[in-house]
Amino acid sequence: MPPAIKIEELTKDYAIGFWRKRPYRALDRLSLAIEPGEVFGFLGPNGAGKTTTLKLLMQLIFPTSGRAEILGQPVGHVATRQRIGYLPENPYFYDYLTAEELLEYFAQLFGYGAADRKQRVAALLDKVGIGAERRLQLRKFSKGMVQRVGIAQALVNDPEVIFLDEPMSGLDPLGRREVRNLILQLRDQGRTVFFSSHILADAEALCSRVAVVAGGRLAASGRLSDILAFEVRGWELVVAGVTPAMLARLTPVAHRTTEISAGRYALELSLDHPPERVLADVAAMGADLVSLNPIRDTLEDFFVRRVAEAGSARPGQEDARARD
């Protein structure tokens, strides 16, 4: 089965400056393949190139080079849009239409008949938690409510592939949980969801795979567990029944020692000290092993570090790009 979304060497330059235009590379040779049925998290800080990528996929902007396909068709293929949904970042709709009218209008564009439209729109608005407000004009809506309407309109055609640009933005904790559940429902129905976020907890809770972009470049991609496993920083050893003499022998191998309670300590071992040897020492001393766990980077740590690396690498790249 071909990938639901295939991105190959996608690059986008913008011209910046008023008089002397110079290129600014917003996205640099991004390649990704997203399988059908995946919930794919596209992560990165603001300005990393997430929205640029989504706009390229929706053909709101045209690539400088590279190509992308959705459901086996090049982006911009109008008929394919029948099968995709898109929530823009901070969506904005028409002031003077009601939520119901907006969704009906979009459903019309997908070619649904009147009866089907009504039923579909009502069900969707229920699903995203818009109640009696559906008859209010959108200019009276709060940001969170507009976001909900935005999610509803992205699903109005029962899409196979759904693109969500910062879907949790503007939502309260309850709203976030509802949207999370909605994405999980979509996954259970076999839909492909490609969502961008800078909120890592969402990605950790939802995604089968992620890509991290920073400074317009792909910093990492893969299964969340793979990325985290790659980033094991050390080991946390918890031991009990430790006497002061034992502690004196163990402390040099740990770069941090924390007393949990009397005789019980948590030791953080760096990767320089293989845990097997330390475990052997603990056993030889007669202390009790409580637990041994790898210290992994959380996605948060990973994210911050990769962004910092990309940031420090960037000035040189910028010069090289400007020369191009």
Added chain:
Amino acid sequence: MRAISWIAVSVFRESVRDRVPYNLVLFAVLLIASSFLLGQLTAGQDVKIIKDLGLAATAVFGLFIAIFIGIGLVSKEVERRSIYALLAKPISRPQLILGKYAGLVLTLAVNVAVMTVALYAVLAYMTWTESAQFQSAWDAPGIDPALFKAVFLIFVELMLITALALFFSTFSTPLLSAALTFGLYIVGHFNADLRNFEQVVDSRAAAWLARGLYHVLPDLSAFDVKTEVVHGLAVPAGYVAMTTAYGLIYIALLLLISTVIFSRRDFK
């Protein structure tokens, strides 16, 4: 085709809800109605004044509506980013442009119809209240079907101005689009003077430039037959047909260029 009509209906609905055109039409109707009072002050000229003011109000308020909503069609959508969700739907960019245009033409048609009905209502009242002897002094009958020719050409002109507003809004900001459209409206009404520019300047280059501009810029004065209609002068059907054809060709070209620009545009 269906997508274009859905977009057109949504534009119409948006603009009906927006109070700006409402207020403009209301104001125009009030102005037309008050022309009746103004006519009372000028013995014998009353019906001419009513027709003059009525047609002028239709043209001017139609212009405001065309510019106000016309520029909002695309540039406001781009500025407010409502176009993002719309363009992700199964419609092409040319369909979007044509749908938006059709929607505004529909809005304009309704507004012009309301203003025309108001004008005819005032004229009907005049005809009904004035004596037959008084009416015989009028250049043209009170309820003159020839007024339709003037209104029709005003409508075609407004369609052209809308196409201009749409054209500018495919690549510039709302404010700039409004200014450019209004500027071209003014220039368009003096365009005929450019044709005769060579008679007043010696420079060949300037004369050629003027002639070139004359051919490129819309000649809006051709659509203005108010004076003829008000004074009961003949406006041949052939003239109306030719002017309409000119307007429609100009509109078609503008829409074509707009769709080409719009189809290549990046929405940053």
